[in-house]
Amino acid sequence: MKHITSPHNALIRQAEQLQRKSKARKKEQLFLIEGAREITLAIKGGYQLHTLLVCPEIFNQQEQVSKEFVQAQLGVSKDVEIISVSIEVYEKLAYRSGTEGCIAFAKAKTLQLTDLNLPNNALVLVAQSIEKPGNLGALLRTADAAAVDAVLLADPKCDLYNPNVIRSSVGCALTVPIANASTCEVCEFLRMKEIDLYAATLQTSIPYHTASFKNSSAIAVGTEATGLTDEMRDAAKANIIIPMSGEIDSMNVSVSAAILLFEAKRQRDF
Known part of the structure; x- marks a missing residue:
């Protein structure tokens, strides 16, 4: 599983833009979902996940986490890319404290x-x-x-x-x-x-x-x-x-x- 430790990584910078700017979300038709409950509800609501960032130390109190374990815990489909991130990177993106160490990129719906x-x-x-x-x-x-x-x-x-x-x-x-x-x-x-x-x-x-x-x-x-x-x-x-x-x-x-x-x-x- 790919692991990101730098907060200056291109994907992390993209996540910051999606988090902060409505213009970026509308342009890319992507948005962020933070937290296990919210991600599970998004899947139930028919949203398609693009990428999933997981901080192992928070998600399951281990230094490493397997893709299979994350899929089983959140009900994520096998085609979603799962990337491990460091605590430093996760804390840079986390919108609130107390979440479960997971943030997903999700595709926006047309809402017509x-x-x-x-x-x-x-x-x-x-x-x-x-x-x-x-x-x-x-x-x-x-x-x-x-x-x-x-x-x-x-x-x-x-x-x-x-x-x-x-x-x-x-x-x-x-x-x-x-x-x-x-x-x-x-x-x-x-x-x-x-x-x-x-x-x-x-x-x-x-x-x-x-x-x-x-x-x-x-x-x-x-x-x-x-x-x-x-x-x-x-x-x-x-x-x-x-x-x-x-x-x-x-x-x-x-x-x-x-x-x-x-x-x-x-x-x-x-």
Whole structure:
């Protein structure tokens, strides 16, 4: 197995670029996945691994590790190149402490609406113009917990493959069916699929629990600062609101999404 000890190695420099720059990820159609759980979820989510970096001293507390052992532990296919790296190299790349000594290069998906295969009576989450990676990651974790059929990122302002998104989603960014599109394309897609759109907004809204989500439904959430656009609200069958009794009129977007999605699940008897 090839072993890299220099942090100036070309592959390591490439990994640094993929980690730091959205432009590099989009150009090469590659991104990094750090951690055994996240890598395992990526494989389960249908992502194709390109290369796998393993630090033996962290991965299995040994100075060396066999390719067969790594494959067995992570479920990696035999055609993935596995490269051993030194602790110095691994620590240079590791995005967070406490990971299991493995970082994978993975091929990005196209994330097209046409790639989605929705079932009958689908439940969809629409997230419009989410900017913060932490918020997007938390939304995707919520979507996974609710087992939604898809997440549609309308006019996304955050790169799905940003390391912070993957980290904050605990790998769920790699398991949920996701598509990127403009707001116009999302609304048209839902109309063509006969999926009722419900917009979470303060304007002319009904309490969320009075709406029926038993048929094919999409729940749209926006940013705390600006909310949903007029275009999204106008396309909705109804605007819905979560009644609040405190001094503020909004919650974190992932919290709001969780309340709305699990109400839909409750109505469908899970």
